[in-house]
Amino acid sequence: MGKSGVFSACALVALGALSIANHNAQAGEPRSYPTKPIRLVLPYPPGGGVDAVARIMVPKLTETLGQQVIVDNRGGAGGNIAAEIVAKSTPDGYTLFLGFSSVMTVNKGLYANLPFDPVKDFEPIIQLVTSQYVLAVHPSVPARSVAELVKLAKSKPRALNYASSGIGGPLHLAGELLKARAGIDMVHVPYKGGGPAAAAVVIGEAQVIFGSLASTLAYLKAGKLRALAVTGLKRSPLAPDLPTIDEAGYPKYSVTAWHSYVAPSGTPREVVNRIHGAAVGVLRVPEIVKAVNNVGYEVTATTPEQLAQIIRTESETWSKVIKTANIRAQ
Known part of the structure; x- marks a missing residue:
């Protein structure tokens, strides 16, 4: 191959490499x-x-x-x-x-x-x-399981209030989903955040809450709230002794x-x-x-x-x- 052929081949290789580089740059490699x-x-x-x-x-x-x-x-x-x-x-x-x-x-x-x-x-x-939520009640509520809570709510429609962190929030929707699945009627009472909602149940303004572990754990440990279940499809490793609402007879109930x-x-x-x-x-x-x-x-x-x-x-x-x-x- 003559000098001109060598130069042409090198030029082609260089041109090809430049083309690939440009393509990769344009595609944001x-x-x-x-x-x-x-x-x-x-x-x-x-x-x-x-x-x-x-x-x-x-x-x-x-x-x-x-x-x-x-x-x-x-x-x-x-x-x-x-x-x-x-x-x-x-x-x-x-x-x-x-x-x-x-x-x-x-x-x-x-x-x-x-x-x-x-x-x-x-x-x-x-x-x-x-993260799962916890279904909890005030200690005065005569229910120690989801089944007992549902039975109580059916016997006394709209007698139970459930607190939430606000309209349309996950705690509100968790309550509405249980109402629909269990055929019960509880009254929704919205508060400005999960902390105030949990505190409202502790003092008896409301009787039921779907609360985060963060907002309810201290009250649960102190006996100021009673936990009935968690809202995921599997038990939480953070609260392994609590059953799921799914286990309690409401298949595929899940709020996380x-x-x-x-x-x-x-x-x-x-x-x-x-x-x-x-x-x-x-x-x-x-x-x-x-x-x-x-x-x-x-x-x-x-x-x-x-x-x-x-x-x-x-x-x-x-x-x-x-x-x-x-x-x-x-």
Whole structure:
């Protein structure tokens, strides 16, 4: 081969390499992700379970991904403001949403003209953690099981009040789901948060509550509330002696609070996989598991497909409950 042939071959190789580099740059080559800080948008202000879970994971997630993960609290409108911000962001993996269960599965049925679709506008990445609620009563209530509570409620319609953290919240919906499944009628009394709701039952303003472990555990230990059951499909390792409502005769009754990572729809699968792998790695660290347990959560670490199914199934359940009970956000 002459000199001109050698130069031509080299030129072709160089040109091919340049073409591949340009293609990868245009596609945002997933293997190079991330190359800049990642914004994690939270649906509520600092403080509370959502913020706690985010901040437990962020330092180790930053270390794993090699780029800073920045927490951005955008509270308001029941989490809808934050969700809309992420839904309308560029789908490149640099804006993520810490999707709380209520925002992802309840709000579509609760709010008119929701500015995003939880199913269509997000790429599910991973359900991180979940937490059950506790069905508890004031000690004066003559019921020591779900069956006895249902029997009491049926014998005295609307005589029992159940407290919640607010209209359309998970504690409210848990009560409405039991009412529908058991055929009972209790009166809903909303309070401004889970803490005030639990305190109201302790002093007898209400008799029943579906409370978080965080807001009820001290009262349960002190004997100021009596726990009857937990609301997940499996017994909680945080309260293993308590049966589930499913066990009590109401199959598939399930109400949990969970947190997830989702990205804008259209985010490349390679990027989704990178974030998923990093999150799973973080959730395997013993110190992270312990910290998550200490704030009342259990690690789940689902696949993207499992999270997608959870969102679809729970959205259908809560839409029916909301419609039946004629609940509207206030």
